[in-house]
Amino acid sequence: MPGHTTPPRSSLWRPCRLPVWQAGTLLTLALAVSAQTAPVWQPPADAWLVFASATCEECEWLKTAFLPDLEARFAQGLPAVAFVDTDDIERNYPLLGEIEDALGSQGGDLPAVVIGARLFYGKDALAAWGAGLTDSLPRPALPEGVRAIAARAHGVSLYDGAAPVPAAQAAPAASAGGTATAAAPVVAAPMASAGGMVDSPEQATVLYFETTGCRKCARAEKQLLYALTRVSGARVARVNTLDPSGRALHYAVTGRLELPATQRRERGMRAWLLGLLSGRLELPSTQRLLTPMFVSGTRALSGSDITDSGLVELLASAPAVPFWQTWDAAAELASARRQLQRLAAGFTLLGVVGAALVDGVNPCAFAVIVFLVSYLTMTGRLGRRFALIYGLTFAAGVFLCYFVIGLGFFQLLDWLEAWKPAMRWIFLVMGLVCLGFGIGGVIDTLAARRGGAGQMKFGMPKALHRLVHRLIREDVSRGVLGLGALMIGVLVSGIELVCTGQIYLPVIMFINSSTPGLASIGMLTVYNLAFILPLVVVVLLSTAGLGSATLATWARRHAVLTRALTTLLVFALAAVMFVMAWRG
Structure with a gap:
């Protein structure tokens, strides 16, 4: 065109020319942005x-x-x-x-x-x-x-059935085609990575009460981590309620907490009237030890109330200085421990005594009692004083043996407490064992009802019966009192554990898991005293003139009842073991 000069070719490119390193940087950034905005993978329709x-x-x-x-x-x-x-x-x-x-x-x-x-x-x-x-x-x-x-x-x-599927957090980046790839195993990041976790409840604005190994707590952990990424400044302390001090803190905190009446799940007339008058109610005792539970200074979330949005709101609205940072911690925790001990005693004392009495008159144990009385009666030449002292010393040996076995089992359970999955399996196995004993008890009860006590099969083996009888005969015939009678009581009860252990061992597990500290030793003592009570009563009656024939007749007449009661108790213990396994 006239008046217009086309610039040289090289000058057209000069404004757009970039050094090679700059062009490479731009290309890398473009690819990175593309990779971040593109979908990581595309799930199949039926995945x-x-x-x-x-x-x-x-x-x-x-x-x-x-x-x-x-x-x-x-x-x-x-x-x-x-x-x-x-x-x-x-x-x-x-x-x-x-x-x-x-x-x-x-x-x-x-x-x-x-x-x-x-x-x-x-x-x-x-x-x-x-x-x-x-x-x-x-x-x-x-x-x-x-x-x-x-x-x-x-x-x-x-998922690839040829190999275990790893956790997906460490999966490499998706391929260019957008398909998912296998990943190497990964350990979950510690909770502190999300921020807001503190070691001491005194530093926390929210307390997270959990039970180690609790399956419901697995989701709660994720909800907590998520909430911490949404709320800045929240400080959360984890409290394990399996630990006695953690359980006491849980009970103390929830005892002080007040909730709006709409959050109560108890709807009795008294609760309704109190709510109408005050607008606020204490957390009901039936909910004070639930886990998982999140507690701020004014609210608590547990069960189905724990949602992502609900937990975010709880953390955001938590008081900066909750009441557990200013209370008299020593006094509050001591009071909570006393209340827990009374609560546990109220739930377990009658059950433990009842189980021990049923165990003490079950056909296995009662057969030994009848034989002992029979032999003491036959040796009347030694006098009633000998029979009374020997019988009571024998009973003391039974108590000593069972009490020591119980203490040893407590120690074993405390040692296993560190492996929560193992404890769940132990409860499950014990439940299955109790279930098996219960089925055997049903068979024995039906057999005894049709043909008498002699038809029962699931008791102490006959060889052990003969051994027990021989030990009693030899010791009584020597006229030995004191240590001899005590040791025979220990030996006989140790052998008898083959039969009575189907009740005793599950009861020990129940006491250990439901009664904290020294209270469990007291409950063990109560059980064993109640267990030997039928033996002591029979010894006293025999020295007062009641013969072994009368006792044997009573035992035969009530064989079905005593076996049925034992069977029902064993089934109940099986249910308790399964519940404990399920709770973890």
């Missing part, structure tokens, strides 16, 4: 989403038992099973809450498994669902909203 944690016991069960069992049962194989690691509190855990909101779920334990539009929480729900499957595995499609939420998950691991 199962598993929100799990490296520290969750039941999550491990799902990976190593539940999923392999489904694979073995159904030939068509599993759909894609994607593990999302909730230990990634910043990026992954909030996604679980979003999915729960989208599906209208109130939340629950870990693992949380999303199958189609359904959510399953924890081992029990998953096991029940899996047991109901017969023909084929369901492959419902995930709602589009749920898929969109899940696509934002980071470090997803896909």
Whole structure:
């Protein structure tokens, strides 16, 4: 064009020319931004989403038992099973809450498994669902909203039946195709990484009461970590209620706490009237030891009240100086310990005494009592004084043996307390053993009802019966008092434990777990005194002229009743053991 000169080619590029290192930097930044904004992975339409944690016991069960069992049962194989690691509190855990909101779920334990539009929480729900499957595995499609939420998950691991699935937190970056890749095992980050955790309750604005090994506490841990990322300045102390001092603090704090009447779950007339007059009520005693529980200076959350939003609100509204920072801690905790001891005694004393009395007159123990009285009667030439002293000393030996065994078992349980999963298995095994003894008791009760006491099979083996009789015969015939009678009582009761232990050992476990400190020793003493009470009564009656034939007749006449009572007690103890195993 006239008047217009085209610049040289090189001058056209001069304004855009960059050094090579600058161009490389821009390219790297562009790729990084692209990688951060692109979805980490795209879940298949029929995928199962598993929100799990490296520290969750039941999550491990799902990976190593539940999923392999489904694979073995159904030939068509599993759909894609994607593990999302909730230990990634910043990026992954909030996604679980979003999915729960989208599906209208109130939340629950870990693992949380999303199958189609359904959510399953924890081992029990998953096991029940899996047991109901017969023909084929369901492959419902995930709602589009749920898929969109899940696509934002980071470090997803896909289940591979050939190897255990690792926790997903340490998964390498997704490949260019956006697919999830396997991850190396990872240990969950310590809670302090989220900030706000303190070591001492005196420094805390919120107390988190937990039970070590509690499956419900696994989800509460994640909720706490999430809440701490949303609330600055909150200081939380963890308190283990299995520890006696932690249990006392829990009871003391909740005893001082007041709640709005709308948060009460007790609705008696007295509670209603107090709420109407004051507008505030103390936390009911039935809820004072629940775990997990979060407590601020004015509010408490437990059970289904623990939600992500609720916990965030609790932390945000917690008083800067709660009452436990200013109270007389020594006096409050001492009072709480006394109340706990009275509470435990009220719950256990009658039960322990009743169990001991039933144990003391069960057919095994009563057979030994009858034989002892019989032999003391036959040796009338030694006099009633000898029979009385020998019988009472023998009873003291029985008490001594059982008491020492109980103390030893207490020590073993205290030693095992450090391994919570082991304690759960011990309770479970003891429950199964009690269940087996109970079934044997039912068979014996029916047999005794049809053909008499001689038809019972599940008692002390005959060889041990003969050994007990021989020990008593030899010792009584020598006319030995004092240490001899005491030692025979110890030996006989040790042998008799084969039969009576089906009640004694579960009761010891119950006392150890429900009665703290020295009170458990007192309860053990009460049990053993009640256990030898029938023996002492029979010895006194025999020296007053009651013959062994009368006792034997009474034993035969009431064999069905005593065996039935023993059986019912053993079944009750089995239920207690199962509950303790379930609670962890």
